Amino acid sequence: MTVIYYDADANPLALEGQSIAVIGYGNAGRAFAHNLRDSGHAPVIGNIEDMYSSFARDEGFEVVPIAEAAKAMIKLLLLPDEVMPEVYLNHISPALKQNDALVFASSYNVAFGFIEPPAFVDVMLIAPRASAVAMRERYLERTGTPSFLAVSQDATGAAWDRLLALAQAVGGLRSGAMELTFRQEAELDLFTQQTIIPAIHNLLFTAADVLIREGYPAEAALLDLYLSGELSKSLETAGEIGLVDSLKFLSPTAQYGVLSRLERFNEPKVRRQMEQALQEIREGKFAQEWASEYASGYVRLDAIRQRRRKSPLWEAEQQTLETFRGE
Numbered sequence: 646m647t648v649i650y651y652d653a654d655a656n657p658l659a660l661e662g663q664s665i666a667v668i669g670y671g672n673a674g675r676a677f678a679h680n681l682r683d684s685g686h687a688p689v690i691g692n693i694e695d696m697y698s699s700f701a702r703d704e705g706f707e708v709v710p711i712a713e714a715a716k717a718m719i720k721l722l723l724l725p726d727e728v729m730p731e732v733y734l735n736h737i738s739p740a741l742k743q744n745d746a747l748v749f750a751s752s753y754n755v756a757f758g759f760i761e762p763p764a765f766v767d768v769m770l771i772a773p774r775a776s777a778v779a780m781r782e783r784y785l786e787r788t789g790t791p792s793f794l795a796v797s798q799d800a801t802g803a804a805w806d807r808l809l810a811l812a813q814a815v816g817g818l819r820s821g822a823m824e825l826t827f828r829q830e831a832e833l834d835l836f837t838q839q840t841i842i843p844a845i846h847n848l849l850f851t852a853a854d855v856l857i858r859e860g861y862p863a864e865a866a867l868l869d870l871y872l873s874g875e876l877s878k879s880l881e882t883a884g885e886i887g888l889v890d891s892l893k894f895l896s897p898t899a900q901y902g903v904l905s906r907l908e909r910f911n912e913p914k915v916r917r918q919m920e921q922a923l924q925e926i927r928e929g930k931f932a933q934e935w936a937s938e939y940a941s942g943y944v945r946l947d948a949i950r951q952r953r954r955k956s957p958l959w960e961a962e963q964q965t966l967e968t969f970r971g972e
Contacts, residue, residue, distance in 0.1 A: 647823060647824075648823070649821045649822065649823055649825040650794065650809055650812070650818055650821070650823075650824070650844065651818050651819075651821055651825075652813055652818045652819060653883055654818065655809040655810050655812065655813035655818055656806060656809070656810060657685075657809040657810050657813065657814070658810075659803065659806035659807050660686070660719070660807070660810045660811065660814070662809060663718045663719055663807075663878040664689070664716075664717040664718050664719065665681060665686055665687070665688040665689070665717055665718075665719045665721070666682070666688060666689050666690070666691050666714040666715065666716075666717035666719070666720050666721065667688045667689070667690050667691065667714075667721045667723060668691040668692075668715070668720060668721060668722050668723060668724060668732070668737065669691070669692060669702065669722070669723040669724040669725075670690050670692045670696075670697040670698060670701045670708075670709055670723075671697060671723065671724075671725075671777075672776070672777035672778065673700075673723045673750055673777045674690070674692075674697075674721075674723040675700070675704075675777065675781070676777040676778070676780045676781040676784075676815075677709075677721055677723060677750070677815055678690060678701070678706060679704075679781060679784075680780070680781065680784045680814065680815040680816050681811075681814050681815060683784070684813075684814035684815070685814075686814060687708055688706070688718060688721075689706070689707045689708075689710075689714050690706045690707065690708045690709070690714065691709060691710065691711040691712075691713065691714025691715065692708055692709075692711065692714075693711065710736075711732060711736040711737070712736040712737075712739070712740065714738050715737040715739075715740035715741075717800055718744065718745055718746065719745070719746045719748060719807070719811070720737060720745065720747055720748065721744065721748045721749075721750070721811075722737070722747060722748065722749050722750075723750055723766050726751055726753045726754060726935075727935065727936070727939035729754050729759075730754055730759040730760055731759050731761065733754075738763075741762075741763060741765075741766055742765075743765050743766075743800075744765075744766075744767075744801050745765075745766045745767070746766060746767040746768075746769060746801075746804070746807055747762055747766055747767070747768050747769070748769045748770070748771060748808070748811060749768075749769070749770050749772075750770075750771060750772055750773065751772060751830075751831070751834065752770050752772065752795065752797075752827035752828070752830045752831045753831050753834070753835075754931070755768065755770075755797060755827050755833035756827045756828045756830070756832075757831065757929055758929075759932070759936070760849075762798060764798070764838035765800050765802060766798065766800050767796070767798060767799060767800050767801050767803075767804040767807060767808075768796070768797045768798035768804075769794075769796050769797075769807065769808040769811075770793065770794060770795040770796075770797070770808075770827055770830060771792055771793075771794060771806055771808065771811060771812050771815065771817055771822075771859075772793040772794075772795075772830050772834075773790040773791075773792045773815075773817060774790065774791045774792060774793065775790045775791070778813070780816065783816060783819075784815070785840075787819065788819060788820060789816045789817065789818065789819025789820040790816055790817060790820065791818075791821055791822065791823075792812060792817035792818075792822040792823075793821050793822065793823055793824075793825045793829075793830045793833075794808060794809075794812055794817075794822045794823070794824050794825070795826055795827050795829075795830060796808060796884065796969075797827045817856045818905070832883055832923070832926050832927060835926045835931060836919075836922065836923055836926060838928070839922045839931070840918070840919045840922050840923075844915070849870055849871055850958060852866075852870055853866050853867055853870055853961075854958075856870075857961075861959040861963070863964075864961065864964065864965040864968060864969075867958075867962060867965045868965055868969065871967065872962065872965055872969070879891060879894075879895075882894060886956055892904070926944055954968055
């Protein structure tokens with residue numbers, strides 16, 4: 646049975662007298678910290694001395710070393726997935742004490758065993774289903790961000806009360822938050838990253854190649870395919886009212902063209918690739934692959950990035966963007 650929580654389900658008093666630390670002040674850390682402060686809390690920021698710690702101080706937060714911030718009762722771990730295990734082991738784990746809570750925005754490290762919290766702490770998840778920038782904007786607009794919530798360990802007997810109060814404070818209950826397991830959230834997140842997004846990229850690149858080879862100007866092809874923003878607006882509308890109903894904003898010609906040609910792209914091979922991707926994720930193969938990539942210093946990732954930036958399509962993109970968004 647699907648469980649959805651809203652603001653009315655939270656009791657803000659569940660956090661009364663409990664210190665809160667936000668570990669990491671990147672995009673996610675900034676959004677969480679600002680939303681918490683605007684909801685009446687006073688989170689301390691744990692961060693190394695870099696430009697992000699300077700940003701935090703400039704924006705009025707107290708910034709301390711991570712090991713110092715880890716002394717707070719509630720610790721929100723908002724570091725990159727690949728960095729977090731080492732930071733946890735060296736700076737956070739030694740500070741853990743009875744009744745503490747570890748709060749994650751991504752369940753990746755707990756789900757795949759890179760972080761194993763001790764039995765005497767609460768382990769919780771608030772995973773917004775939007776970018777950090779959108780999370781902050783929606784908080785200010787009072788619309789909120791749909792989120793996934795999970796408790797993998799309830800040492801205090803009050804983990805859900807604490808989690809719902811925190812989720813409410815960051816704007817995660819205004820439009821509803823769904824209860825999942827840590828493992829489900831991690832697998833869903835990776836599945837989208839490794840199937841939908843690369844498939845869209847590949848479709849767009851293939852379409853651009855077909856059009857350019859057939860003599861259409863590269864700038865015109867790219868503009869019509871996605872650089873105009875029409876495609877992203879259509880997907881944004883789908884996120885607001887659903888994929889099917891979003892089509893009603895297209896012309897009848899476009900609606901007929903979309904609906905009458907859908908079956909052409911019902912390719913069984915795509916389904917098999919998606920099933921394979923999900924299997925690799927569930928078996929932990931990708932998690933191990935990514936751990937090795939991080940340990941190597943992102944060698945393969947950097948090589949792939951460089952290869953993409955040397956493609957003719959990348960150059961055409963830059964030229965088109967300059968032409969239509971210049972002064």
